[in-house]
Amino acid sequence: MTSDAAPARPDPTDEVVDLCRDLLRIDTTNTGDNDTSAGERRAAEYVAERLAEVGVEAELLESAPGRANLVARIPGTDPGRDALLVHGHLDVVPADPDEWSVHPFSGEIRDGYLWGRGAIDMKDFDAMVLAVVRGWQRAGVRPARDIVLAFTADEEAGSDYGAHFLARRHRHLFDGCTEAIGEVGGFSYSVDEQRRLYLIETAEKGIDWLRLHAKGRPGHGSMVHDDNAVTALAEAVARIGRHRFPVVLTDTVRAFLAEVAEVLDIEIDPDDPETAIAKLGPIANIIGATIRNTANPTRLGAGYKDNVIPGRATATIDCRSLPGQSELLERQLRELVGPDIAIEYIQRQPALETTFDGDLVEAMSAALRAEDPGARPVPYMLSGGTDAKAFSQLGIRCFGFAPLRLPADLNFSGLFHGIDERVPLDGLQFGVRVLDRFLRDC
Numbered sequence: 001m002t003s004d005a006a007p008a009r010p011d012p013t014d015e016v017v018d019l020c021r022d023l024l025r026i027d028t029t030n031t032g033d034n035d036t037s038a039g040e041r042r043a044a045e046y047v048a049e050r051l052a053e054v055g056v057e058a059e060l061l062e063s064a065p066g067r068a069n070l071v072a073r074i075p076g077t078d079p080g081r082d083a084l085l086v087h088g089h090l091d092v093v094p095a096d097p098d099e100w101s102v103h104p105f106s107g108e109i110r111d112g113y114l115w116g117r118g119a120i121d122m123k124d125f126d127a128m129v130l131a132v133v134r135g136w137q138r139a140g141v142r143p144a145r146d147i148v149l150a151f152t153a154d155e156e157a158g159s160d161y162g163a164h165f166l167a168r169r170h171r172h173l174f175d176g177c178t179e180a181i182g183e184v185g186g187f188s189y190s191v192d193e194q195r196r197l198y199l200i201e202t203a204e205k206g207i208d209w210l211r212l213h214a215k216g217r218p219g220h221g222s223m224v225h226d227d228n229a230v231t232a233l234a235e236a237v238a239r240i241g242r243h244r245f246p247v248v249l250t251d252t253v254r255a256f257l258a259e260v261a262e263v264l265d266i267e268i269d270p271d272d273p274e275t276a277i278a279k280l281g282p283i284a285n286i287i288g289a290t291i292r293n294t295a296n297p298t299r300l301g302a303g304y305k306d307n308v309i310p311g312r313a314t315a316t317i318d319c320r321s322l323p324g325q326s327e328l329l330e331r332q333l334r335e336l337v338g339p340d341i342a343i344e345y346i347q348r349q350p351a352l353e354t355t356f357d358g359d360l361v362e363a364m365s366a367a368l369r370a371e372d373p374g375a376r377p378v379p380y381m382l383s384g385g386t387d388a389k390a391f392s393q394l395g396i397r398c399f400g401f402a403p404l405r406l407p408a409d410l411n412f413s414g415l416f417h418g419i420d421e422r423v424p425l426d427g428l429q430f431g432v433r434v435l436d437r438f439l440r441d442c
Helices: 012-024 040-052 123-139 163-169 229-242 251-264 273-288 326-337 359-371 388-394 425-441
Strands: 058-064 067-074 083-089 113-115 147-152 177-182 187-190 196-204 206-215 294-302 312-321 342-349 375-382 397-400 422-424
Touching (some): 012 040, 012 123, 040 058, 040 067, 040 123, 083 388, 123 425, 147 163, 163 388, 196 359, 206 326, 229 312, 229 326, 326 342, 359 425, 388 397
Parallel strands (some): 083 177, 177 397, 196 375
Antiparallel strands (some): 206 312, 294 312
């Protein structure tokens, strides 16, 4: 007996898990070196194939061999409206399998989570967007405005081979785009069982990665030696690493803290916001880093033999500046390191900040509340940086909105670039439902 019934269409909320799992199994480690970074083209080809299956044509654009980006446009029903850019990066930071409970590129499902490097940074969002678009195409749904999709390389090393390459060399692909959504926003923070704040990114700190250079007189390691480059560098690095820059509250942070004060029924001392921030549990690390400039030593380099005092020593410092604070941060750092240490910038990208208002914000908020009646959307500043820095140069107003409803006890901020990165399966499915509502009508 045969049946002429059409096969059932995959449910996007089910398909998102498989899409994300497939992406996690493609090792797209970005080491910051073209010779050792891998997998971005294979991931971009995977996305292109999944889009082609449902009739969406995409353009694959390489900035260097293997450093592939993908751009596609979904036409809207109203050609007179401005387009919306939806962007996500495909690269991930390195992961050491010996440190993980599962292999970081296994895409293992365990305890209600999907595990793997990139699960929340940010192949989860890539998969959500793919699931929504594939569902639309099968059902014949068209959004109200053009949606431009960009899946990028190299975000984890400054975006030179990814979003900045696209913005410089292929800006015509973003014609008409006036607003954008990307990573690290729209995730939940549980106040109690009934209420959740959803943090929508309206600002992000600047990237000020720099390298310190110390010089000294080379010599034999067994002798008294007062002109030691390693000693000079170590002292400068220690001063930076122990320094706490003064508190500066931006408009976005003030707005976020006002929401927190109301929801938690507490008073926040503007001269001592850290006392209140400490009560936020897992997200305190992110929020605490947005009330001041920060500078963290991350790498050291010196010498070539155990018994030779080297003539040069270097250190890398990951600095993040508040909006409008980059030049002040440089002056502060020069005072800390002293006149004998040279400073070289290896990445310098500005902080971003926009307001928490407008039709797009209303659409985000409505979509969240429709799926979670306990949702309270609030603005916040991301302590890191994203591809928004590149796309904002095209005059695009950028937000972080990759919606996830998270378990109250999950240390979400600790998973970024950490071990055992994972995303809740029901959080992925929640994100698909919210994005579907949002993107249809925004």
